[in-house]
Amino acid sequence: MHVDAHQHFWMYSPAEYEWIDDSMAVLRHNFLPDDLKRELDSNNFQGSVAVQARQTLEETRWLLDLAERSTWILGVVGWVDLRAPDVRSQLKILAQNSKLVGIRHIVQSEPDDRFLNPRFFAAFPPSKNLIWLTTS
Secondary structure (H helix, E strand, O other): OOEEEEEOOEOOOOOOOOOOOHHHHHHOOOEOHHHHHHHHHHOOOOEEEEEOOOOOHHHHHHHHHHHHHOOOEEEEEEOOOOOOOOHHHHHHHHOOOOOEEEEOOOHHHOOOOOOOOHHHHHOOOOOOOOOOOOOO
């Protein structure tokens, strides 16, 4: 099975996607499942994983809804505020959807270099099922 492991969907809005600057002008339009499905089919791909592009719960819920309506969206990597006092309850609610396969936080967008500090990691108990991936 061929799977596109990292796909973004959005309803383009300059205010919500301010990171799309003039050098990426080609991205300044909507990208929706029907657009991708044609590309997947023409390249013999059977599915895709949708990955959040905005750090909002609203987008995570929207991506999960798209995945429920499009069986070939095999999973969603969403977002939650990992510093929120209720992060565990947020994760518990989102994890009820079997298409949620991960959570991503865009660390390079953080103004504070110390975002990932020991206090942050202390909020999550050790688990053999939890893998931390960070990028810089």
